[in-house]
Structure formats: C-alpha cells, structure tokens
Amino acid sequence: MNLLFHTAGEDGRVWREALSRALPEAKLLAWPDARSSEIDYALVWRPPDALLGGLSKVKAIFNLGAGVDALMAMHARPRGVPVIRLEDAGMAQQMAEYVVHAVLHWYREFDAYAKSQRNGAWQPRPRLRKDEFEVGILGVGVLGTAVAAALSTFGFPLAGWSRTQKMLAGIKTFAGIGALPAFLSRSRVLVCLLPLTPETYGLLNRDTLSKLPHGAYVVNVSRGALMVEDDLLALIDSGQLAGAMLDVFRDEPLPASHAFWHHPRVTVTPHVSAVTLVEDSVAQIAAKIRRLEAGLPVGGVVDDARMY
Numbered sequence: 001m002n003l004l005f006h007t008a009g010e011d012g013r014v015w016r017e018a019l020s021r022a023l024p025e026a027k028l029l030a031w032p033d034a035r036s037s038e039i040d041y042a043l044v045w046r047p048p049d050a051l052l053g054g055l056s057k058v059k060a061i062f063n064l065g066a067g068v069d070a071l072m073a074m075h076a077r078p079r080g081v082p083v084i085r086l087e088d089a090g091m092a093q094q095m096a097e098y099v100v101h102a103v104l105h106w107y108r109e110f111d112a113y114a115k116s117q118r119n120g121a122w123q124p125r126p127r128l129r130k131d132e133f134e135v136g137i138l139g140v141g142v143l144g145t146a147v148a149a150a151l152s153t154f155g156f157p158l159a160g161w162s163r164t165q166k167m168l169a170g171i172k173t174f175a176g177i178g179a180l181p182a183f184l185s186r187s188r189v190l191v192c193l194l195p196l197t198p199e200t201y202g203l204l205n206r207d208t209l210s211k212l213p214h215g216a217y218v219v220n221v222s223r224g225a226l227m228v229e230d231d232l233l234a235l236i237d238s239g240q241l242a243g244a245m246l247d248v249f250r251d252e253p254l255p256a257s258h259a260f261w262h263h264p265r266v267t268v269t270p271h272v273s274a275v276t277l278v279e280d281s282v283a284q285i286a287a288k289i290r291r292l293e294a295g296l297p298v299g300g301v302v303d304d305a306r307m308y
Contacts, residue, residue, distance in 0.1 A: 001026045001293070004039045004055075007064060008046035011278065015064070018278050019043070022286040041289055049076040059292060060084050062285050063302075065276050066091055066143070069196035069223060072307045083302040089284050090277035092146035095193075095221060098273040099147045102219045102245045103156065103189050107133055111243070111265075130155055136187025139194035139222065140166055140173070141308075143274070147191060159183055163199075163306075184211040189219065195308035196223035206231035215242045221273040224249035229260070236265050247273040 003026045007015060016028060029038060031047075036054040044051070045064035055061060056078040063071050068085045071077065105111070109125055116123045135151055137144045140160035148158050148171055158171045161183040165175035174183040184190065190212055194200045205228040209218070218241060220227055229250060235241040243265035249258075252271060260266050288298040302308060 001289075002029055002034070002038050002040050003027065003289075004029045004031060004034050004042040004044075004051075004058075006031045006042075006044045006047050006051055014278050015043075015282070018282040019286075022282045023289065026289075041292075043285065044071070046070060047074075049074060052076040052078065055081060062288075064281065066274075067195070067223065068302050068308060072302060072304075079304070084288060084298060085300045085302055085308075086276070086281050086284060087300045088142055088146075090280035091274035092143055094274040095143045096146050096150035098221060098247070098269075099191050099219060100150050100154070102267075103135055103151060103191070104154070105245075106189060106217045106243075107156075131157060133157070133188050134159055134186050135189045135191060136161065136183055137171075138183075138190060138192045140168060140171070141193070141195075144191075144193040147193065159186055180208065181211050184208060185213065187212055187216060189217045192218070192220040192222050192226060194222050194226060196225055197307040200226050202226070202228050204228065204232070206235065209235050210240060212241065214240060217242050218244040219246075220244070221247045224252065233259055233263070233266075236263070243267075245269075247271055 003019065003023070005016060005019065005028050019026070019028060031051045036057060039055065039058050041060055041062060042055050042058050043062045043064060052074055053076040058081055060082045061084070063083060063085050066086050068083060071083060107128060112125060134157040136159045137148055138161050140148065140162050144160065145168065148160060148168065151158060152170050159174065160166070160168060160171045161174045161180060163175065166173050174180070192204060194203070203226050209231060218232065232241070232244060236243060245267040246260065247269045248271055254260060254268065260268050288300070291298050
C-alpha cells in the first residue's frame, strides 16, 4: 500500500515518523517524485494544485486537519474521489477548554476587574444572573456538541443553531436560515463553530450581528471569513456589542496594522483554540485506511454539496 504525504506546515517530519509507526505496512511517497499510478491514498494539508491534479485514481484523499474549506475550494481537486476529514482527534477537548474560558471570563467580568486593578480601585460588581446569560452555539457538529456539554456543567442556558434540525439534550435548538434571527436574539454570548462554506461566508455581518442582544459578546473559533471584520468593529465601537474574543481571521497571520491587535475590547489569539494533535490524528487515519482496505465504511467523508 502506497501513501502520498504532503504538508505545507513545518511539522512534516513528525507526521512522517508517526505514520511510519502507525502503518508499518505502508510505503510513504513524496510529491512530485511519486507517480499517480502508484498512489493508493493521499494525505495532504494545503497541497499545490499540481499535486491534486494527479490524484484522480486514488481511493481517498485525507485532509490533515478538521477544516476542509481550502481543499474543497481548489479547482484541481479531482471530483469523484472521496475527501475524508479528521473527526475530533483530540480537538474537541481543546475547543471546549478555550470556549469555556472565554465564556467564564466574560460572565465573571474579569476584564472589568483587570481595569479596576490598573486603576488601583477596589470595586466589587453585582453578580450577573446566570439564568439570563444564555450562550448561543452557532454550529452544533462534533466540536459544537462538545462545547455545549462542557458549558452545561456550569449551568448556563444553551441554544444551538444548525443548518438542519438537531435534537440535543439540554439545548434549545434552531435550524435553517429562517430561524437564525430568533437564535441570535437570545445569545448573550455567541460562539461561532460553523464550517466555512459558500453559504456561511460573511454570515456574521452588520445585519446578523445587530440581532444579538445589546451588549452581547462574540467568540469566533471557526473560520475568519465567516466574519465581516469591519462590521464587528463598528458594532463594538458603537456599544451595540460589548466585545469579542477571536482566534481566527480573514488574513492569517493577522497583519500587524490590523485594528484588532490594539482594540481594548477585542482579545486576539493566533489560531490556537484547537490545534491538530499528530499522534491522535495519525491513529484515526490509520484506522480509517484499514477499514477502507477491508471494504468497510468510514466516518468523516466530506459531502461535496455541503463542503463539510
């Protein structure tokens, strides 16, 4: 069995070593040396067009990350070849940790207390009512469900929105674009966990964000292109929104001149809410390849129409 491995990241050696341990029966091939006729499976992260163009005969393409938007949008991607994304692989726990921190940090008003400390002021604040502090999770897939489960232990009322209807214990669920305004109107904190698709590109704009309650807080840990950044800044500066914690951006790395860096009500982190764990990911990929070789179905196959 021959595997074509390619990554645009700097951790290629770590991936190759882990793959060799997990799939000792496989031969790892490098692009552009490998002939397309030799390749059974391709394991890629941000591959060049020329590499994708030669994969029309492979059994499957594995994306070495949870986000498949960049790969699915590439014109050279061969149609008819299944694309398989990572499912969790250690990312759900990381994402839950990040979002729980963001929600608790805002709910307990630690930014206000930090300001009081800088001013040398002893200023206890009245506690916010938790039953009025609803958290809205925009996107309740694998990661969104894990985030909801983590938040539920703290007693926050939860709402979830998805493209299609889902029934989730302890969560008020909304589905479809028509239900989006009702979902937004109750979200004191909005957590965005949607995949990037043509339908979600720019979804968080002045119109939709204005439907959040006055003083709402926004957390984006999905994809930067879901957010119209100038609209978010305008709503924060006007006082309609209280602030935001952002881990993803339209341009990454975030340009040094961007207003987010020094805005007093915006917290920036460098796309670290849930990083790909190599060993966990390789174990999942190896298990899926063995199932495919045995003629068995696997999870994580990307729907071409939905792009996730």
